[in-house]
Amino acid sequence: MTRWGTTAAAVSLLALGLSACATTGTTAKPQASAKPAEKAEAKPLPKGLDGEASSGFPSTYAPLPSRPTAFVGATVLTATGQQIDNGVVVVQDGKIVAVGGPETAIPAGVTTVDAKGKWITPGIIDSHSHLGVYPSPGVSAKSDGNEATDPNTAQVWAEHSVWPQDPGFNRARAGGVTTLQILPGSANLFGGRSVTLKNVPSTTMQGMKFPGAPYGLKMACGENPKRVYGSKNRSPSTAMGNVFGYRKAWIDAADYARKWDDYRAKKEKGEKADAPKRDLQLETLAGVLKGEILVQNHCYRGDEMAVMIDVAKEFGYKITMFHHAVESYKVAPLLAKEGICSATWASWTGFKMESLDGVDSNAAMVWKAGACVVIHSDDPIMTQRLNQEAAIAMTAGNKIGYGVTRAEAIKWITANPAKAMGIADKTGSLEAGKAGDIVVWSSDPFSVYAKAEQVYIDGALTYDRNDKRYQPKSDFELGQPGQGAFN
């Protein structure tokens, strides 16, 4: 998986662009204020009219209380390609400070946790989740994942649909999930912005929002958009209608970006300039063209992926990841060459025409071709056991002799989704300087019998299977049968 190196630079560059407004990111540009104030146009636009200056919906996430901890004696999968037996992981001030073998020095004043017989992995990252936007209970009053009113709803943001009380967040955490990308659904060609969340209990969405994570744009290939709009006698009703819809939108976005660039250039020079009217739909699309928003593209079929890659080239943007990419194995060399990740289930197949050719060795074959593999859930049940889903995918590869190790396969649910979500510099692997997002498993996490015993987020114990004080429950479940206890 070192081949990821070819694209890692691009991704981390994109990651820089993060800010609450995310249209142009935080890149410092010379400000017009430096110019002599000979022209009155230099004054800032009224509040809200300049996307770059938008206050957005900033994260208020703060880690839970933690104490310096050293986990000693576990088998450690670092997600950097290593499996360390009898390992040591030290976490201080929410960050990993040391990972190594038994000889690793443990600083004074650090609490030691005996983890003999346990396994430790980075926190699991689900890069395709609808928790919060399609929460439990799945009633129409809470069906907030698809703004299925227009094939292009790039203007909507999944975070505005997230219900933090979704009991699914608690289930996912008990399965070791520490970070989630919440996406809009796939009814539309452009579904809207995704949001990346820390999987901590919170009364507000902002309290979960992953600080510094870039936004994603959900796009959808294939059957869903053309069925949803075709059935309303609207475009798109065909695959070719889909592609027209993408191209038309990118033309509008490029034009919009040009108008803002012109405005800013003129403003910078102190010339008279009239700002274009802010358009939330085009602002998001322009953010993609500027490389600040990552394209998360629902696309099952290999041939459709090839078309989407050409669309991206026509307009000069990059596709970060294909989701539900059950046919990636058919175009694996192309995906390796283009540096595009494939997010897939292990073996789901046949639930619709475009998933008919799904095979269980998909992930392993893409891995073998040197492309980036992610195992995702798109499902509030599967998200609780992404470790097992990765195990099934790994096993399918080993059935045909690929020799996929646990040290490699763990990346599919940790380091690789972190890369595809633009947060690989912050989490996804056990390396000094990264967040203390850690799962302590009862046994080999690739076993059906393994359970996440303790889940740490930024070094703070957030779930403990053996301590009721660390088993948070949603407001919704109080007073209900079972009281939110699910195991």
Next chain:
Amino acid sequence: MIRSILLAGAALTAVIAAPAAAQTFAIVNARIEPVSSAAIPSGTILVQNGKIAAVGANVAVPAGVTAIDAKGGVVTPGLVAPSSNISASEIGGVRETRDDGTGSSLSAGFDIAYSVNPSSPMIGLARDGGVTSSAVTPVLSGVGGGSHEHADDGVVEEMTAGKDGGGDPPLFGGQAAFVRLKAGEADIVSKSKTAVTLSLGEAGARAAGGSRGASIVLVKSALQDARAFARNRAAFEQGATRDYGLSRLDLEALVPVVQGKTPLLIRAHRASDIRLALKLAAEEKIRIVLEGAEEGWLVAGEIAKAGVPVIVDTQADLPDSFETLGSRLDNAARLNAAGVTVAINGARDFNNLRQERLNAGLAVANGLPYPAALAAITLTPARIWGMADQIGSLDVGKTADLVLWTGDPLETTTWADKVFIGGVEQPADSRQSQLRDRYAAGDNGLPPAYR
């Protein structure tokens, strides 16, 4: 190139020769899980003429009989899916390939045995996962009522047959069947009319006109009608009876139910709906099987006392509807501990039967004893569907439906190495494995279509 052509030729031969005669062979050096008795850590199983001839630690392999060395692998009975739509449904989102829903013409009279397609490519996929037979159970069109069905990105499709009919679904889901997934057979239905399905709770309410209060009233009325119909068919033929709520065909299907010969397979989820099902069974003196039962653990003692078997999806731990608020991962363990007979389902869906054995493993992880978990995917569903005299355990005289696994059959890292149905080794050439092999073969200078 030449090699791949030779392989293709071999595969073709295998397909042509598929309806092979039952073989005589032995599997040696295996951990054997007979299910009906304790595991044999290292033993031999002898199969003769399609039947199990001997099982034990010290079974001699007769001269001239092929011995397959399991190399420490595990032999179990073929897995039995307790309730699925395999062979009656092909592609989830393609309406024309779905014959697992009642439709709008019939209610209890619908018979899924006529929906079965022995050539469904999904059967090979199921076999690859060690599943050798399944109960095929209809659902209410457009309502579902089985366990967890997949919808990508929240774009829900209700594409079961009959959805086009409009209006509410009929009261009963129709008659179930039992299929054995043997390759090359023209008829894979071992038994038809094995149950009549019924949904209570939210799906049942919709079928009863929109509210739970109507559900049991209408069901009881239908059962009374079926009794009256059975007592006096002549009067019915002469038009000398009062009007019945169901058609003659539907009443006919309910006759074995009211006679206690065929169970009602009742999908119920909320504790109160499970209690209603138990009460219905007691009052009407009918046999029932429960499917779903996410809140079963809350009424486990009552289910055990009634002697009603339960089919559960052990992954179901979400309060994903107002009738599953108490869902939990140890439902199967708690039911079993209370003395309930528990069978474990994977997904209902034809394409995800792989999940059944993993769901059994998940149940073990959450407290179900291993032997009960293994039985829950073999002998228990075979018993529920009246097939245990033939399959479900490795007992001498039973049909040789068995699987040789590379390791613990409930484990993620294990796969089915060899699958036998009726003593015949099944081809491992599902559509999925053919796709895999085509693209795994690598570039030979021609497009994959030539591989």
